[in-house]
Amino acid sequence: MSTTRDLPAPAPAPHDPAPHDPAPHDPAPHDPAPRDPARVAVSLTGVHKTYGGVAPVPALRGVDLELLTGSVTAVMGPSGSGKSTLVSVAAGLDTATSGSVRVAGHALDAMSPDALTRFRREQVGFVFQGYNLVPHLDVASNIALPLVLASRRPDAGWSAHLVDRLGLAGLEHRLPGELSGGQAQRVAIARALVARPSIVFADEPTGALDARTGRQVLHLFLDVAREFGQTLVVVTHDAGVAAATGEVVLLADGRVADRMHAPSDEQVAARLLELGR
Numbered sequence: 330m331s332t333t334r335d336l337p338a339p340a341p342a343p344h345d346p347a348p349h350d351p352a353p354h355d356p357a358p359h360d361p362a363p364r365d366p367a368r369v370a371v372s373l374t375g376v377h378k379t380y381g382g383v384a385p386v387p388a389l390r391g392v393d394l395e396l397l398t399g400s401v402t403a404v405m406g407p408s409g410s411g412k413s414t415l416v417s418v419a420a421g422l423d424t425a426t427s428g429s430v431r432v433a434g435h436a437l438d439a440m441s442p443d444a445l446t447r448f449r450r451e452q453v454g455f456v457f458q459g460y461n462l463v464p465h466l467d468v469a470s471n472i473a474l475p476l477v478l479a480s481r482r483p484d485a486g487w488s489a490h491l492v493d494r495l496g497l498a499g500l501e502h503r504l505p506g507e508l509s510g511g512q513a514q515r516v517a518i519a520r521a522l523v524a525r526p527s528i529v530f531a532d533e534p535t536g537a538l539d540a541r542t543g544r545q546v547l548h549l550f551l552d553v554a555r556e557f558g559q560t561l562v563v564v565t566h567d568a569g570v571a572a573a574t575g576e577v578v579l580l581a582d583g584r585v586a587d588r589m590h591a592p593s594d595e596q597v598a599a600r601l602l603e604l605g606r
């Protein structure tokens with residue numbers, strides 16, 4: 330099921346129509362077939378991921394997914410449906426058991442471990458539920474960390490803009506232990522954006538925050554991503570936040586069960602109920 334609703338601020342980049350959406354009123358003349366690879370930020374083809382152990386767990390069971398550059402996408406689905414696994418595999422933090430994963434045109438499975446580490450540092454940003462800030466580094470140093478690790482020269486103007494845009498001005502010299510949860514997560518967001526990665530993945534980034542703060546931080550995150558044309562993939566359980574992304578991928582049992590373009594909160598919530606959230 331796909332749904333369409335006018336939203337006031339769609340992502341600046343073109344969106345990927347839902348696979349079931351015939352888009353009868355828009356033949357997508359700018360959406361050439363075959364798709365222009367330069368516009369595809371991440372592409373998963375036939376991806377399976379089975380965790381080993383005494384009883385193997387098939388977490389992803391044939392995922393095909395393409396997300397365009399500049400798109401802002403929510404990944405939703407019932408607990409255990411494979412959301413975190415999908416993000417880990419797409420971000421190169423974990424490897425697929427089979428299938429192909431391409432990020433910014435690069436096949437992750439073809440890379441050596443060292444090349445993959447370098448690629449992640451340069452092209453991929455992460456925001457996790459637990460912030461993952463380095464406790465003995467102040468806010469400014471935490472934000473600059475991806476540039477330091479990639480031996481890149483800090484861009485003071487860009488860093489200052491991020492600090493300002495994320496409401497962190499005045500906090501630059503505080504340690505993570507001196508921040509509120511919402512402040513800490515905004516630092517983590519600035520850190521994920523500072524190297525201008527090809528794509529940013531966020532796995533339940535506000536799961537550790539109270540509902541109100543979490544929504545504020547996530548809406549700020551989405552606004553900033555759109556402003557910068559940043560491709561963003563965010564795992565969330567919040568139908569309201571998902572609806573604000575404009576593009577929702579729904580997983581069930583390790584497969585893409587649906588994609589919704591610009592749905593309302595109610596449509597997302599109803600579809601999640603159907604999938605057995």
Ligand SMILES: Nc1ncnc2c1ncn2[C@@H]1O[C@H](COP(=O)(O)OP(=O)(O)OP(=O)(O)O)[C@@H](O)[C@H]1O
Nearest residue numbers: 380386387388406407408409410411412413414415
């Ligand atoms: N390291 C692991 N070893 C074995 N099984 C795992 C591992 N990580 C995840 N799984 C299993 O893989 C499946 C998908 O897990 P995943 O964490 O991707 O789901 P999820 O949709 O993110 O869940 P939630 O919403 O509860 O966080 C689940 O059955 C889970 O138990």
